[in-house]
Amino acid sequence: MMKPNEIVNDLKNMIPEAKCELIYNKDYELLIATVLSAQSTDKGVNKVTEKLFNNYNLEGISKANLNELEDILRPLGTFRRKAVYLKEIATLLLENHNGIVPNDRKYLESLPGVGHKTCNVVLSNLYDENCMAVDTHVTRVSKRLGLALENDDVVTIEQKLVKKFAGYSLKDLHHRLVLFGRYICVAKNPKCSSCLFQEICKYNNKKLH
Numbered sequence: 001m002m003k004p005n006e007i008v009n010d011l012k013n014m015i016p017e018a019k020c021e022l023i024y025n026k027d028y029e030l031l032i033a034t035v036l037s038a039q040s041t042d043k044g045v046n047k048v049t050e051k052l053f054n055n056y057n058l059e060g061i062s063k064a065n066l067n068e069l070e071d072i073l074r075p076l077g078t079f080r081r082k083a084v085y086l087k088e089i090a091t092l093l094l095e096n097h098n099g100i101v102p103n104d105r106k107y108l109e110s111l112p113g114v115g116h117k118t119c120n121v122v123l124s125n126l127y128d129e130n131c132m133a134v135d136t137h138v139t140r141v142s143k144r145l146g147l148a149l150e151n152d153d154v155v156t157i158e159q160k161l162v163k164k165f166a167g168y169s170l171k172d173l174h175h176r177l178v179l180f181g182r183y184i185c186v187a188k189n190p191k192c193s194s195c196l197f198q199e200i201c202k203y204n205n206k207k208l209h
């Protein structure tokens with residue numbers, strides 16, 4: 001088993017820039033983009049949010065006709081539900097926090113469409129809170145690297161990563177695990193020949209998925 005610093009260093013070598021690939025300029029734009037990213041790719045979300053944020057500010061979203069929002073969100077999965085979420089989130093944020101996304105996990109997780117993972121993404125990126133969002137890429141990579149067991153759920157994986165990488169930037173680790181999973185350790189036909197984890201990898205050594 002590799003030590004945490006070895007894993008962090010190898011990840012840094014393969015993924016030099018730890019960054020969020022969702023495009024945003026305002027705090028509420030990150031929150032909205034993250035809500036939209038459920039069951040959708042960041043690339044798809046960025047195309048949609050470019051149009052959305054060019055046409056609507058937060059107040060505009062809160063007052064928008066649902067059909068108009070649905071038209072913009074249509075390329076994304078579950079776009080009708082997401083349109084409802086966006087209107088409600090915009091309305092609540094304006095009413096409760098003058099349109100500012102607060103550093104308040106309980107409040108954020110009470111918003112429609114905002115779950116634990118979304119909250120971790122938002123709080124780590126906006127407020128540098130040291131928390132780990134576990135998405136599909138983090139899950140797959142963690143299992144392949146033996147950082148989690150095959151049948152671990154996302155809550156268990158999060159707990160294991162937080163414990164193992166205590167003292168490291170979980171925000172940077174999250175971004176690098178996501179990018180590593182998105183571009184190298186992809187679900188099908190991962191690019192193992194250019195990976196520094198070949199010796200410890202369960203998938204590479206045992207052909208486990």
Ligand code: SF4
Nearest residue numbers: 185190192195201204
């Ligand atoms: S060796 Fe292949 S499957 Fe294993 S972590 Fe690297 S890219 Fe992923």
